[in-house]
Amino acid sequence: MPIEWHKVTEGAPAAAGAFSHQGGRPFATLRLWPHRSLPLAGFVGVMAFTGLMFLVPLAPMIGTPVFWGLLPFICLAMAALYLFFLRNYRDGELTEELTVWSDHIALIRHNPRTPNQTWEANPYWITLSLHADRGPVRNYLTLAGGGREVELGAFLSPEEREAVFDDLDRLLKRLPY
Structure with a gap:
């Protein structure tokens, strides 16, 4: 509690x-x-899992122009997820x-x-x-x-x-x- x-x-x-x-x-x-529903170790795990799941559809595209078209959006999604988690942790300092x-x-x-x-x-x-x-x-x-x-x-x-x-x-x- x-x-x-x-x-x-x-x-x-x-x-x-x-x-x-x-x-x-x-x-x-x-x-x-x-409450802290997700500890720091869980945050690292979620980020790693999300990154790996983004690699599954991206891996077959390596070396093609589609790879370079998808890469910015995947990086943007990862950055947004990271920033939202940081904001949540900062709000939890109350x-x-x-x-x-x-x-x-x-x-x-x-x-x-x-x-x-x-x-x-x-x-x-x-x-x-x-x-x-x-x-x-x-x-x-x-x-x-x-x-x-x-x-x-x-x-x-x-x-x-x-x-x-x-x-x-x-x-x-x-x-x-």
Whole structure:
């Protein structure tokens, strides 16, 4: 699952309040990232297999003018496939990092091609919601607070969003205020 929790077992700092965030060690950190359905070794395999399959109809044409007519199109198709895979891998670098202190919560979305997006609030005042059927996807997970509502784990499956909701709900209920 593309979900990673780092929880501190020592407990949260004693000082809490709306404006008392002093930094320090977070109570928990959640890191989310999209699935990688094709690892790098698989990418190399797909490119090699595609190149070999292009050679099957091209091999009998070697030494003829047809070979030179087909070669640019085959090279163009291989280059396009390579560039699209690179774009997919670059888009997969997206991550979301949710850090929870007893008096502060921060969400940072690290985008591959645009600046990072951040959201911060006091965990006492946030609302964690899992919209089973309402929203653009099933089990739409949102955090509301600090004057905004943000989506969490847009790239996760509905079951993974539900698991994140359960874990985060338990964590927020255990925070000392």
